[in-house]
Amino acid sequence: MSARKLTPTSYAVLGTLDGAPGTSYDLVQRIGLTIANFWIFSHAQLYDEPARLEEAGYLTSVTEEGGRRRRTYTITEAGRAELHRWLHEPTPGHTEVRDPGLLKLFFADMGDRTAVAALARDQREAHADRAAMYTHLHRTVASLMTPAQAATLDLGIRMERTIADFWDELLAGLGTRPDPASERDP
């Protein structure tokens, strides 16, 4: 029950367990379908973090007797209180857009047309695909989400579109003719 500063990981776990208890594997599933779209937590983190939160008194767990000895976590009152405290406190920290493609662009030599164009094409496709995927998700499962969850997905769509457009325009700006080496559309 030692004090420690909670991280975004902690709140992702607390928030996910609020409302329904679950095992680490459940967390992997629930978070994988939702939060992981914008903030990735590795599988192992979702095993470590609940253990820490239990140690801190924000969760309790029961371990299955037989077989796999699955551990199911439940949020405590203290956990719920901490979650709500966090929800109401001012939000510090700025948005990081950790995008490997963007990092590459930063160091790219615009003179190297082919390399930049290849990067731009890849990124455009990847982000357009993601935008489409989210849009589909939004249409199919929005009804199962809370309005707030649907809203985050909406932002996800907007951002992917913004990024896809950016690469698309960058590509156009390169004066790229359909490129000999590896083109798609006419």
Add this chain to the structure above:
Amino acid sequence: MSARKLTPTSYAVLGTLDGAPGTSYDLVQRIGLTIANFWIFSHAQLYDEPARLEEAGYLTSVTEEGGRRRRTYTITEAGRAELHRWLHEPTPGHTEVRDPGLLKLFFADMGDRTAVAALARDQREAHADRAAMYTHLHRTVASLMTPAQAATLDLGIRMERTIADFWDELLAGLGTRPDPASERDP
């Protein structure tokens, strides 16, 4: 000179030192003004990582004799080769948008109008400010950047606007009149 997988941090350092040698402090400055806008590396990382890169043969360093014993790093041929290899290799991994505000929204109870509205207002301001700041930066120092660097900044502006708009619309959707300090709904 042991092999190891390089991380984005590694490439940020290699890329920044390509063209001009520098100390860790120089890295802090150069990266702080540019890359840190979308991908933050802590001060200590920029001391640790060059040491690792030297160990791996991608950098060499000379240490000042007197006083502070400053260590200046220079990229090696191997380092440059690795940087270029990376620049030309396909880019895996998807964009993470690590935004504490967004994480909060995900768990927010839309019924709690005041809390959501407060969050939305804060975020809208913060992102609008950032968009303005980047725009200013772009106008004033774009000429000092490579076109690729200016392009990343351009994306930064677009993203911040997208996010600011999102919060703005969310706020409007809550049926919020201009707000006297903290009201509830009619």
Add this chain to the structure above:
DNA sequence: GAAGGCATGTAATGAGTTACATGATTAT
């Protein structure tokens, strides 16, 4: 010539990733 801040670095701790390991379940 003392105070305050910028420059420079390290140590301790904590978090995150990768790799490994194995138990259940399903499909063939």
Add this chain to the structure above:
DNA sequence: ATAATCATGTAACTCATTACATGCCTTC
């Protein structure tokens, strides 16, 4: 009944963050 895959967890390692420590330079 075997292979394949899903579910579950831990261990080892690498990275990142925070805190600390101190040197140097400016300014008053």
